[in-house]
Amino acid sequence: MNSRTPSFDDLDRKITTALMANARTSFAEIGAAIGLSATAVKRRVDRLRETGVITGFTATVRPSALGWRTEAYVEVYCEGAAPPRRLAEVVRNHPEITAAMTVTGGADALLHVRARDVEHFEEVLERIRTEPFIRKTISVMVLSHLLPDSPEAGATQAAPE
Amino acid sequence: MNSRTPSFDDLDRKITTALMANARTSFAEIGAAIGLSATAVKRRVDRLRETGVITGFTATVRPSALGWRTEAYVEVYCEGAAPPRRLAEVVRNHPEITAAMTVTGGADALLHVRARDVEHFEEVLERIRTEPFIRKTISVMVLSHLLPDSPEAGATQAAPE
DNA sequence: AGTGAAACTGAGTGCGG
């Protein structure tokens, strides 16, 4: 589930890069760029989806346009041992949590939170704090972004072996 | 640039949500779901793109499938005042930095970094550390994700007013 | 702003190399 997909060649890499840049690029156009027919490109894309390299196609949205103007990272400290399974349940209770992961360092988990404004963020934070085994939280508010909104969930290029 | 787009109604919200879930949903299908013709849906999508609500369509990729198996957040501390402009330049020098922002708290900036493995991450870190006015870094390695790969860059729903 | 119809472009598939 975590290993490098076998037989992922240079053409697959170029196709993937093209679709990350614009998911609506036609197979014919991609094919023209890399010297393949639209059919061949389609078949490769199908295979990339089957093997889980490409997990989906989404529209990227400017969060502020939807009313999400406040963003923060929240370090979470738990009472005693924090089983990741229980943590995952807790996390799913709060739709404002857009990413959550276990991490090294003092904290048990790191959450990415979006809220409408600071008032809303405070409310979310209090809600999280009342969860059973959460002992402490440390929040870091995001002030401004130094890169254009990158697809945080994925690197923009394929890494060489 | 940061304000709520005017005349963003309920239909726009539903269309946006549908395209975030699957950027390839046809206009006809979206229209059928919300009681609009494909033509009307297309015009609204065009407008959503022009007004910057929707910034693009991308394929979501499982980073490990592309060889990015290591992920970390790096807090950056600068010498004296750290002008965001200069920081942005620095950040652009390192393709492994997939997100960067200025933040509240002790650190001046927070970076999201992807690397092939721990060795590669160490190399990236040393490269970042040699940048002119970077005084100190604190790294937090990501161990496991508690949510399915959410589109970190955007909330999955529109926020109510 | 919305609809419906016409023209066009791309997706999906079967077949042959």
Next chain:
DNA sequence: CCGCACTCAGTTTCACT
């Protein structure tokens, strides 16, 4: 695994309400 040819579905534009 690739390309070609065909069919069908979706996009795009236009005239109209």
